[in-house]
Every structure is written in structure tokens, then in C-alpha cells.
Amino acid sequence: MASPNRPLSPHLQVYKPQLTSVLSILHRATGIALAVGTLLLVWWLVAAATGENAFADVQAFIGSWIGKLLLLGWSFAIFYHMCNGIRHLFWDAGRGYELETAYATGRIVVAAAIILTIGAWLWGYASMGAFS
Amino acid sequence: MSLRSPLGKVRGLGSAKEGVAHWWAQRMTAVALVPLLIWFVASVCAMAGADYDAVREWVAHPVVSILLVLMTLAVFHHAQLGLQVVLEDYVHTEWLKIASIAFVKFAAIALAVATVFSIVKIALG
Numbered sequence: 001m002a003s004p005n006r007p008l009s010p011h012l013q014v015y016k017p018q019l020t021s022v023l024s025i026l027h028r029a030t031g032i033a034l035a036v037g038t039l040l041l042v043w044w045l046v047a048a049a050t051g052e053n054a055f056a057d058v059q060a061f062i063g064s065w066i067g068k069l070l071l072l073g074w075s076f077a078i079f080y081h082m083c084n085g086i087r088h089l090f091w092d093a094g095r096g097y098e099l100e101t102a103y104a105t106g107r108i109v110v111a112a113a114i115i116l117t118i119g120a121w122l123w124g125y126a127s128m129g130a131f132s
Numbered sequence: 133m134s135l136r137s138p139l140g141k142v143r144g145l146g147s148a149k150e151g152v153a154h155w156w157a158q159r160m161t162a163v164a165l166v167p168l169l170i171w172f173v174a175s176v177c178a179m180a181g182a183d184y185d186a187v188r189e190w191v192a193h194p195v196v197s198i199l200l201v202l203m204t205l206a207v208f209h210h211a212q213l214g215l216q217v218v219l220e221d222y223v224h225t226e227w228l229k230i231a232s233i234a235f236v237k238f239a240a241i242a243l244a245v246a247t248v249f250s251i252v253k254i255a256l257g
Binding site: 028031032034035038039041042045046048049050052055056075078082085086088089092120123124125127128129 | 159162163165166169170173174176177178179180181184187188191200204207208211214215218243246247249250251253254257
């Protein structure tokens with residue numbers, strides 16, 4: 001390479017963020033976050049197989065404010081990545097590429113992810129008897 | 133008209149020499165994960181606040197054990213395929229790229245084995 005320091009295309013910093021590009025980056029970001037989040041799933045199941053004390057540690061972590069905050073983030077990440085993943089599958093099938101459609105499905109995905117996240121947490125708190 | 137060479141047509145492989153296997157596996161695990169994760173998240177919501185015995189009893193149910201193992205395999209396969217693409221995109225130092233991808237693959241296998249073993253131990257324990 002003659003000049004390795006020259007700026008690389010596509011010069012992301014000069015673009016105004018758009019819904020389509022922001023959601024694309026968010027898909028990747030939530031994917032990475034979910035890969036990290038699998039550690040909690042592994043910890044939860046390994047602890048359940050290990051014994052009561054190990055399991056109590058996981059429960060204590062999940063019950064703490066940092067645990068709840070991470071769980072809130074991961075629950076949104078799951079719903080967003082799943083909904084947007086379905087959007088991607090339609091693209092893979094060659095559908096939904098029109099600009100208006102891409103924007104509309106993007107808005108639907110964000111709305112669905114937020115509604116599903118709120119619904120899941122309401123369900124969880126209802127299971128713990130918070131509303132009865 | 134095709135721009136592919138006759139040999140390329142016969143082999144059906146692109147420049148990566150592996151065809152669409154990676155891309156296809158990413159999509160197939162994605163499709164499998166949609167129902168599996170809806171089931172899992174719904175189960176966790178319904179079980180919120182459950183204690184040690186209740187969780188173990190749930191995991192030990194045969195249908196649950198099987199679905200959990202399937203979900204674990206699909207999750208880690210999907211995750212390592214995805215992380216591989218991210219690393220290929222952003223890590224430009226060749227040895228670091230190979231090392232980090234290898235680390236991700238080893239970690240995914242180790243975590244998947246640990247998870248499956250735990251599920252089986254609870255189910256058969």
C-alpha cells in the first residue's frame with residue numbers, strides 16, 4: 001500500500017445519520033451485546049446445575065440495580081435484534097427494498113421492540129405478584 | 133450470460149472458497165431462534181422470581197430440556213458466525229484478526245458445552 005493513512009470510503013463521519021443507517025448499526029451493536037449477554041444465560045444454568053448457593057449468587061446479581069439494568073438492555077436487544085432480523089430475512093428474500101418500505105419497516109421494528117420490552121417486564125413483574 | 137468460469141460454475145464457490153455456507157447458516161440459525169427465543173423469553177417472564185427448586189424442576193422437564201439444548205446450540209452458532217463477520221470487518225491486523233476469531237470460536241464452543249452439560253445434569257440429576 002502506497003499511502004495507508006489516506007481516509008477510507010465511505011467517510012461515515014460526513015453523513016447525516018438516517019433511520020436506515022442507525023438501525024443497521026444498532027442491529028450489529030445489539031448482536032454484540034447479546035453475545036456478551038449469553039454469559040448470563042450460561043452462568044444462570046451452570047449455577048442451577050451446581051447448587052443452591054451458586055444459584056443464589058445469580059439471583060442476587062439479577063436482583064441488583066446493575067443486574068436489572070443489564071437485563072433491561074438485553075431484553076430490548078433481544079426484541080430489537082429479532083424484529084430487525086426478520087426485516088433482514090425479508091430483504092434476503094428480495095423484498096422491502098423500496099425507500100418508503102425500508103423506512104416504514106424500520107419504524108415498525110423500533111415500535112415493536114419497545115412494546116415487547118415493556119410487555120415482557122410487565123409480565124415479569126406480574127408473575128412476581130407486583131400487581132396483585 | 134454468466135461471468136463465472138466453467139470451473140467456478142462446477143464448484144459453485146465464490147472467492148472465499150466456501151460458497152454461501154456461512155451466510156446460509158447465519159440465516160437458518162436466525163430462523164430457528166425466532167420461535168425458540170420467543171418461547172424462552174416468555175418462559176422466563178412467567179417464571180420471574182422463581183426459586184432454585186422451581187427453576188430446576190422447569191429445566192428438568194423433557195420438553196424444556198430439549199428446547200433449551202436446541203436454543204443453546206442455535207444461539208452460540210449464530211453468535212460466533214455474527215462475531216466473526218464483525219471481527220473480519222473491523223480488525224485489519226491479520227494475526228489479530230485470526231487470533232480474535234479463533235478466541236470467539238473456542239469461547240462459543242466452551243460456553244455451549246458448559247450450558248448443554250448443565251441442562252443435561254439437571255435433567256438427569
